Amino acid sequence: MAANSLTGASISMRSRFPQSNHSLVFHSISGRSNVSFSWQPHFTRLRVTCAAKPETVEKVCKIVKKQLALPDDSNVTGESKFAALGADSLDTVEIVMGLEEEFGISVEEDSAQNITTVQEAADLIEAIIEKQIP
Known part of the structure; x- marks a missing residue:
């Protein structure tokens, strides 16, 4: 008896800042992948730091x-x-x-x-x- 199955995963990441409209969504169903990325430009501060010597x-x-x-x-x-x-x-x-x-x-x-x-x-x-x- 053959069984039909649907396997999948969904990952969604959103900015931790409520006023931001940044999101990254990934869906996978039965080996097929769909990746969507939306970016609404906002003036967001990016800070990159390196540890001191x-x-x-x-x-x-x-x-x-x-x-x-x-x-x-x-x-x-x-x-x-x-x-x-x-x-x-x-x-x-x-x-x-x-x-x-x-x-x-x-x-x-x-x-x-x-x-x-x-x-x-x-x-x-x-x-x-x-x-x-x-």
Whole structure:
């Protein structure tokens, strides 16, 4: 006895932003595929970032340990949040000042207020240094 069967899959992805009309839809039924892609142009910000060099992250870790008077054996990594290490807003300002001095840079106040982790600080430092290169 022959059996008819219908197998298929459907995948739909939409932007997580409700005001956006971006969508990607994929349907497959019995080995046949149909792919549709719709894009409604909107002014969407695209941000591409690269992780800072390990040596930059390491320097930032040392400065954070020094500014917060943490023991040398403290576990401070790129993912470490300043608040979790016991830093308050004044400590964060002092960390940024230490970074400016160590790397010979100037961090704008708006950027400094957005730094919450060692990795964010290292990424910002490298971005500032890159902008300074002619």
